Amino acid sequence: MIDIKLLRDEPDRIREAMARRNAQVDLESLIALDQSRRELLHESEQLRAEQNRVSEAIAAKKRARENADEEVDAMRAVRDRIKDLEEAVRDLDQKLRQGLLMIPNLPDASVPDGADESCNAVVRTWGEIPEFSFEPADHVDVGTRLGILDLECAAKLSGARFSLQKGAGARLERALISFFLDLHTGEHGYTEILPPFLISGETMEGSGQLPKFAEEAFKVEKRDLWLAPTAEVPLTNMHRDEILPADRLPLYYTAYTPCFRSEAGSHGKDTRGMLRQHQFNKVELYKFTTPETSWDELEKLTANAERVLQLLGLPYRVVALCTGDLGFGAAKTYDLEVWLPGQNRYREISSCSNCTDFQARRAGIRYRKDKKPEYVHTLNGSGLAVGRTVVAILENYQQEDGSVVIPEALRPYMGGLDRITRQT
RNA sequence: GGAGGGUUAGCGUAAUUGGUAACGCACCGGUCUUGAAAACCGGCGCCUUCGGGCUUGGGGGUUCGAGUCCCCCACCCUCCGCCA
Missing domain, CATH: 1.10.287.40 (Serine-tRNA synthetase, tRNA binding domain)
Incomplete structure (x- = not known):
C-alpha cells in the first residue's frame, strides 16, 4: 500500500x-x-x-x-x-x-522502462554454458530414465502439475534444502524459520497476497486457512502490527516451505515436467531493514542467492525486471535465471525484490527511529526454488551414458554419492 | 469435541458492582557524581490540521458516559475425550 x-x-x-x-x-x-x-x-x-x-x-x-x-x-x-x-x-x-x-508500488528510478519481459535488462552473467558431445535431454527424460522421477505416478495420485521423486531423486531434493539452509544460516547470517504452511486469511492480506492474488492460492474448505503460496507470506506477517526496536534491524530470516499455487491462467505453459507445479519446495530469504539500507541489502540478498548457483556450478544470469514486468509490491526486482540445456535458454530460479515500505505499511510493521515510529523496508528472494534447481542439475550435469554427476558442494548431503545412475 | 478459567502499555498487577484507565518493575532523558550505583525530577501506547482524538484481545449493542452490563468472534491456560 x-x-x-x-x-x-x-x-x-x-x-x-x-x-x-x-x-x-x-x-x-x-x-x-x-x-x-x-x-x-x-x-x-x-x-x-x-x-x-x-x-x-x-x-x-x-x-x-x-x-x-x-x-x-x-x-x-x-x-x-x-x-x-x-x-x-x-x-x-x-x-x-x-x-x-489497487495501486502498485512505485518503481525505483533505476528500474528500466518497458512493457513486458522483453525489456528486462541483463545485469551480469556467470558461468560457462555447457557444451555437450550429444543431444542433451530435458529433465523429464533424464529423471525418468534414471528412475528417480515418476510424473505418471504423481498424476495418478494428484492429477496434473505434481511430481513424485524416488530414491536419489527424493534425496537430491532433501539435500538441496539442507544445503541452502546451512549456507544461508552458516555463512550469510540468516536465522532459520520453520513457519506454518497453512495460514489465515488475515495473514494472506498482510503481505498483499489477498485479495489481489486469491485466484492463485488454495484455500482449505473447513476454515479460513490458506496453503501458503510462498514463505514470504508467513515471514512478512511474523512482525505484523509490531514496532521493532531500531537496534534489532536488519533482521535476516530464511525458511524452507513447500509452496502451493493454483497457477490459474497459465494453462498450456510449461505443462511438461516439474517446472511449474501446484506444489514445489522453496528456501526463502527475507529481510526487515531500515529505509537507509534497503538498497544495499537488496544487492547483498541477491548475491546470497547467486552464491548458491555458484557453489553448485550452475550457469546463470541476473536480470533487472522492467517496469512492466515488476510485481505488484516490488519497487525493484532482480531475477536469477539459470541455464537449462533441455530448453536451450535461461529460466527463472529466483526472484529478489525490495518492496520498500509497501508491504510494511499494509501489514503495520514499523521500527522506532528516535521517537517516532516509521515503516520498515521489507525484502524477499528465493534462495532458491528447489524443484527448479533439481531440473537445472539434471540437465546441466547429465552425461552421455544417462547418468548425472552430483555437484561437489552437494555430495556431503548425498551421503558421499558423486553420481546418480539408473535405479530400479 | 466437552467443561471451566483467562486476555488491561515491554513485563507484572489495580480501578467503589457504570463516572472517563492507576501503580510497580524495566527502559530513556536530566540533576547529582571522577565514573557508576542509589536518590530525586521528567518521560515511558497510537494518530494529529497541535484544538484535540483514539487505546483495556477483536467486532457489535445498551447508556449522557462502558475495563466494568449484554451479544458474537479470536486466542491462551487447565481438565476430560481423541490423536502423531
Whole structure:
C-alpha cells in the first residue's frame, strides 16, 4: 500500500509511476474521497471533544447531587450525530483503503522502462554454458530414465502439475534444502524459520497476497486457512502490527516451505515436467531493514542467492525486471535465471525484490527511529526454488551414458554419492 | 469435541458492582557524581490540521458516559475425550 500522504502532497509522482508501469488508476476520485473523509472526521472529533467535556461535567453534577437532565438531553443528540458521522467515515475509509490497495508500488528510478519481459535488462552473467558431445535431454527424460522421477505416478495420485521423486531423486531434493539452509544460516547470517504452511486469511492480506492474488492460492474448505503460496507470506506477517526496536534491524530470516499455487491462467505453459507445479519446495530469504539500507541489502540478498548457483556450478544470469514486468509490491526486482540445456535458454530460479515500505505499511510493521515510529523496508528472494534447481542439475550435469554427476558442494548431503545412475 | 478459567502499555498487577484507565518493575532523558550505583525530577501506547482524538484481545449493542452490563468472534491456560 502506498502512503496516503503521497496522494495528498505529490499525486503527480504517483501518476508518473503508474504511467511507467502502464497501470490504470483513478487518482482523482481517491483524492476526493480522502478530502471528504477528513472533513467528516474533523467534525466527529470536535463533537467527541464536546462529549468528553460535558460528560465529565455531568459526572461532577451527579456527584454533587445536582440535576443534569439538560446536559444529558443535549448529549443524546450529539451522540446520534457522532454515530452517523463515524459510520460515514468508516464507509469512506473502507472505500479509500480499497482504492489504495489497487495501486502498485512505485518503481525505483533505476528500474528500466518497458512493457513486458522483453525489456528486462541483463545485469551480469556467470558461468560457462555447457557444451555437450550429444543431444542433451530435458529433465523429464533424464529423471525418468534414471528412475528417480515418476510424473505418471504423481498424476495418478494428484492429477496434473505434481511430481513424485524416488530414491536419489527424493534425496537430491532433501539435500538441496539442507544445503541452502546451512549456507544461508552458516555463512550469510540468516536465522532459520520453520513457519506454518497453512495460514489465515488475515495473514494472506498482510503481505498483499489477498485479495489481489486469491485466484492463485488454495484455500482449505473447513476454515479460513490458506496453503501458503510462498514463505514470504508467513515471514512478512511474523512482525505484523509490531514496532521493532531500531537496534534489532536488519533482521535476516530464511525458511524452507513447500509452496502451493493454483497457477490459474497459465494453462498450456510449461505443462511438461516439474517446472511449474501446484506444489514445489522453496528456501526463502527475507529481510526487515531500515529505509537507509534497503538498497544495499537488496544487492547483498541477491548475491546470497547467486552464491548458491555458484557453489553448485550452475550457469546463470541476473536480470533487472522492467517496469512492466515488476510485481505488484516490488519497487525493484532482480531475477536469477539459470541455464537449462533441455530448453536451450535461461529460466527463472529466483526472484529478489525490495518492496520498500509497501508491504510494511499494509501489514503495520514499523521500527522506532528516535521517537517516532516509521515503516520498515521489507525484502524477499528465493534462495532458491528447489524443484527448479533439481531440473537445472539434471540437465546441466547429465552425461552421455544417462547418468548425472552430483555437484561437489552437494555430495556431503548425498551421503558421499558423486553420481546418480539408473535405479530400479 | 466437552467443561471451566483467562486476555488491561515491554513485563507484572489495580480501578467503589457504570463516572472517563492507576501503580510497580524495566527502559530513556536530566540533576547529582571522577565514573557508576542509589536518590530525586521528567518521560515511558497510537494518530494529529497541535484544538484535540483514539487505546483495556477483536467486532457489535445498551447508556449522557462502558475495563466494568449484554451479544458474537479470536486466542491462551487447565481438565476430560481423541490423536502423531
